[in-house]
Structures are given as structure tokens and as C-alpha cells.
Amino acid sequence: MVNKYRQDKLPESSNSYWTNYDELPIFPKLNTDIHVDAVIVGGGITGITTAYLLTNAGLKVALLESDRLLNGTTGHTTAKITAQHDLIYDELIRNIGIDRAGMYYESNMEALNFIKKTIELHEIDCDFSPQDAWLYATTEKYQEKIEKEAIAYEKLNIKGSLVDSIPFGIEVKNALIMSNQAQFHPVKYLTALVKQIISKGAQIFEQTTAVDVKTRIQPTVYTSEKFSVTADYILACSHFPFYEGIGLYSARMHAERSYIIAAKSNIKYPGGMYLSADEPKRSLRSVTINDEEMILIGGESHKTGQSEDTLKHYEALEVFGKHHLGLEAISHRWSAQDLITIDKVPYVGKITQGQDRILIATSYRKWGMTNGTHAAILLSDLVLKRKNNYQDLYRPSRFYPIPSIKNLIVQNANVVEQLIKGKLQLSHITTESIANDEAVAILTIDGERKGAYKDKEGKIHIVDTTCTHIGCEVDWNSGERSWDCPCHGSRFSYTGEVLEGPAEKPLQKYDYKMIDNLTSDDSGY
Ligand SMILES: Cc1cc2nc3c(=O)[nH]c(=O)nc-3n(C[C@H](O)[C@H](O)[C@H](O)COP(=O)(O)OP(=O)(O)OC[C@H]3O[C@@H](n4cnc5c(N)ncnc54)[C@H](O)[C@@H]3O)c2cc1C
Ligand code: FES
Numbered sequence: 001m002v003n004k005y006r007q008d009k010l011p012e013s014s015n016s017y018w019t020n021y022d023e024l025p026i027f028p029k030l031n032t033d034i035h036v037d038a039v040i041v042g043g044g045i046t047g048i049t050t051a052y053l054l055t056n057a058g059l060k061v062a063l064l065e066s067d068r069l070l071n072g073t074t075g076h077t078t079a080k081i082t083a084q085h086d087l088i089y090d091e092l093i094r095n096i097g098i099d100r101a102g103m104y105y106e107s108n109m110e111a112l113n114f115i116k117k118t119i120e121l122h123e124i125d126c127d128f129s130p131q132d133a134w135l136y137a138t139t140e141k142y143q144e145k146i147e148k149e150a151i152a153y154e155k156l157n158i159k160g161s162l163v164d165s166i167p168f169g170i171e172v173k174n175a176l177i178m179s180n181q182a183q184f185h186p187v188k189y190l191t192a193l194v195k196q197i198i199s200k201g202a203q204i205f206e207q208t209t210a211v212d213v214k215t216r217i218q219p220t221v222y223t224s225e226k227f228s229v230t231a232d233y234i235l236a237c238s239h240f241p242f243y244e245g246i247g248l249y250s251a252r253m254h255a256e257r258s259y260i261i262a263a264k265s266n267i268k269y270p271g272g273m274y275l276s277a278d279e280p281k282r283s284l285r286s287v288t289i290n291d292e293e294m295i296l297i298g299g300e301s302h303k304t305g306q307s308e309d310t311l312k313h314y315e316a317l318e319v320f321g322k323h324h325l326g327l328e329a330i331s332h333r334w335s336a337q338d339l340i341t342i343d344k345v346p347y348v349g350k351i352t353q354g355q356d357r358i359l360i361a362t363s364y365r366k367w368g369m370t371n372g373t374h375a376a377i378l379l380s381d382l383v384l385k386r387k388n389n390y391q392d393l394y395r396p397s398r399f400y401p402i403p404s405i406k407n408l409i410v411q412n413a414n415v416v417e418q419l420i421k422g423k424l425q426l427s428h429i430t431t432e433s434i435a436n437d438e439a440v441a442i443l444t445i446d447g448e449r450k451g452a453y454k455d456k457e458g459k460i461h462i463v464d465t466t467c468t469h470i471g472c473e474v475d476w477n478s479g480e481r482s483w484d485c486p487c488h489g490s491r492f493s494y495t496g497e498v499l500e501g502p503a504e505k506p507l508q509k510y511d512y513k514m515i516d517n518l519t520s521d522d523s524g525y
Helices: 045-056 089-096 098-122 140-155 186-199 311-325 368-383 401-424 513-517
Strands: 038-041 061-064 129-137 160-163 174-183 203-205 210-214 220-223 228-230 233-236 253-265 273-276 282-289 292-303 327-341 347-350 358-362 438-443 449-454 460-464 475-477 482-484 491-493 498-500
Touching (some): 045 061, 045 186, 089 140, 089 401, 098 186, 098 368, 129 140, 233 368, 253 282, 253 311, 292 327, 311 327, 438 475
Parallel strands (some): 038 233
Antiparallel strands (some): 253 327, 282 292, 347 358, 438 449, 475 482
């Protein structure tokens, strides 16, 4: 719970390097009812690429974004563009068969080539650079897994090479290289697509939150300010689908956070993008910040809302950087979360079987540069009624019994565990006992659990810690100064506003005096 910046080198606040790029235009709120051919909800890589494809095809498109464009997970990624998605192909072959595993690889390579061609076509300056992707093992257990992955590469005709070292001061057992992958600056790339979209007449609205869908007469999205967008198609590209229909997405995926630091180092970066197969994950790539070559060091995944002290994850990356990479200083730190389905393949397509007009794309397992781009291609093919060979692979209503049943049980048992655990974690406290920039979960005299955060100026902010989605207890995230839900990954600011769904409503706020007086009469404003 203690929120002190214990390492001098860590920047005080989370701040993604990518989102500092300031050429992205500002867009108005939606303040009237409109009608378009397709309404896209969510301005990340999926929504923007889909809008780009549909406007190119001549459709009238509206893009709704609840915050600023590109301030979601896409603005907080590592931005490796690769089909090497950690250890995956051996598992996919076993679980969904060799043909589908091969299609997963092909579709992601198609996405990589799409990004490359789009950059060439519009001459986009986005630091795109071809790189090899390396997956390495530091333990015997993972050495064996990498050997199996190499066999899977052979079966799927993926060009790869198995080697026994990497060009860093990290001792490894073996490593698997996938050649001709790439990295880029995602916000520069997508800002250029946004400019293309506007030039083709698409309407973009920021600070516009979609909250509901009605389909009775014509598909319609309603915003939190009660305006409507009617359209032939609704495309939910909102990371967690802003509308679940009867698709039960909350039960079929979970959210995991990871951490990134941008490090100045005294070693010469040898090129390449690296990922450890072992836990805890370590992900590396180079990036040029202010004309200086830096290293992005990422990793430390955990289920959202299920880490006791999120700052310790940055510190672990810092220690790793000092030990192996000559880390001298950290210019930026940030974290974000991505969603993972029960069979590890994204959900892209009709929200439920038979509902042709509402499409979704979600859950890229931290590989959304290619998966999100491919999702956009698939969604636009569905809208434009074009054949797409990967429709069945990504169909959201699919169910493969082998991985799905086990993971469904594990995921939902974890939700129940969190639901109960949260209700038990309580302590009595007074305002004086909370330090500035610290948060605690407190117990009121009438037995209710509240969250109290004392900001840097000493002002107390109290919220009800019961998540407005389905009632799990949120936990404090000291790295982001947010309340995070351990069940399905909703996040709230310290004043209770929704930062990420599936929750739609803010946490109930309370008067700070309630802590010391400890009566329910003081609550609510
Ligand atoms: C730490 C980390 C590192 C990663 N590194 C890589 C990597 O190296 N390579 C890779 O391929 N992938 C990586 N990923 C994954 C990748 O970044 C994501 O999969 C991808 O960015 C998701 O894109 P998206 O468009 O689905 O979501 P987002 O970028 O989150 O966009 C969704 C948008 O929808 C908006 N929204 C949500 N609800 C509503 C609503 N109700 N109304 C209106 N708007 C709404 C949000 O504000 C947001 O802007 C990483 C992920 C993480 C967490
Ligand atoms: S996100 Fe589902 S209960 Fe909080």
C-alpha cells in the first residue's frame, strides 16, 4: 500500500514516451445525433486502422473515443511488430490444430506487411525499422519449451533459427530467432492514418463515451451524453468491448498489466527485439529519444488488480537493466494492460452468432500491433462483404474444448476468489495515519469497505471500493495512482472516474470526514 518512490531513478509519474508526440489533432465531442454507414468505437490501433480501411472503401464513418485518440493501450505498448508472440505455436498446434496455428501465423505476417506497405504508400515517418525477433530461455525448463517451439516453426514453415546465445550480457540456454520482423513508433504511424481518415471525410469525436447499443429498428450507439449514432454497422474496437450483448466476454477473457521503462545505457545496443520465455518476462527493444539511443525494458506481467505493490515491478525492471544492460538513467516509465482469451486467440467478428451488424475485436495477448491490424482488415472485410480466410479462426463464438474448458474454470474461479478476498481485506484507520501520496482500503464503523487516497497536497479522496461492474473490490495501483479491479480489469482514477472498462459507471465518492467520524451519515456527495 505504501506509495513512495523508493528508487531515485524512477520518474515520479507514469508517462509513455509514445504519447508525448504532439502532432495528433484534437477532435470535438459529439453533440448531436448523426447517421453514418459505420460507427467505430475506440481510437486505438484497431479502431483507427478500421476507420482507415472503411473510409478508403468510400464508407461514411464516425469514430468515437471516450478519451483522446491513442491514449489507451496502443499509446502504452512496446510496439514490436512481429508474429513471434512469445511461446505460442507449439501450444496452438496442440490445442487448435496445425492448420489453424498456421493461419494465426499467416494472418499476423499479413498484418506486418500491411503496416509496411501503408508506411511506404503514404511515406510515413514513424521510425519503422526491420528487426529480428528473439525468444530466449534462461532455464532448462524453458530451454525445452523453446526446442518444442522450434519444431513447431518447422512444421508451420516459419523461418526461424535456434541458437545458443544472444548478443547481451545475459546467459541463456538457447534462443529462437524469427527474422524480418519490425518495430516502429505507433503514435507517429497512427497519427498519419488519422490524417488520411480526416482527408476522406470521416468524423472523429473525442471525449465521447459509447454506453449502450440498441438494434430494434437500426443499429444505434448511445453516448453517455445521450446522443445517438445510427449506422448499418457498429464496430466495438474499444479494447474491452463497450457492449457485451449476450457474448459473456467478461467470463471468457482476463486483463494483465505489464510495465515498461525507457533506459539510457552505457552499452551499445546490438539490434534485435528480445523476449524471455521464462518468467518473470523481460522484453527489450531500442528506441531513439531526443537523438539518443535508449532501451525499452518491459515485463513483470500480472493480472490487473492482483499485485500488492505495483511500483516494485518498475524497480525489478530497473534492477534487471542495471545488472545486464548498463542502465544509467530512466527517462520514462509507464504501464498498461491487455486482454487474453481462454484459448489465446483474439475474438474478432460478430459479437454473437446471428448478430451481423455488431462486430467486435479484442484480446490480443499483448501482441496487438499485428493482431489489432489484422482485426481491422477482418472487420472491414466483414462490413464490405469480402471473403476473408481467417474469419472462422477468430470467430468470437468459437469454443475449442481442450484449452477453453480448463481456462474458463480457472479464470472464473479466480474471479470468485477475488470477489470473496476483497470483502475480507479491511483495516480501521484515521486520516492522520495516511501519508501524502498514499492510499489504503479502510473499514468504516458500519462495516463498509472504502478506499482513501491522500494526494501530494494532503487532500483526501474517498471512494467506495466496490467495482461498478459486478461488485468485486478494487485494489490500489500505486504506480498509476488508480483503483484497479482484480476480476475483469476495470480501472478507476483516485476520484472514482472510469479509466478502463468493462465498468461503465464511476465509483461512488464520499466526503473525507467520514473516515474520522466513522459514521455513514457523512457519506455521499
Ligand atoms: C505493456 C504492453 C506492451 C505491449 N507491447 C506490444 C508489442 O510490443 N507488440 C504488440 O504487437 N503488442 C503489444 N502490446 C499489445 C498492444 O499494445 C495492444 O494489444 C493494442 O494496443 C490494443 O489496441 P486496441 O485498439 O484494441 O485498444 P486501445 O489502444 O486500448 O484502444 C481502445 C480505445 O477505446 C477507447 N474506449 C474504450 N471504451 C470506450 C467507450 N465506451 N466509448 C468510446 N471509446 C472507448 C479507449 O479509450 C481506447 O482509446 C502490448 C501491450 C501492453 C499492455
Ligand atoms: S471489472 Fe468486473 S467486477 Fe470489476
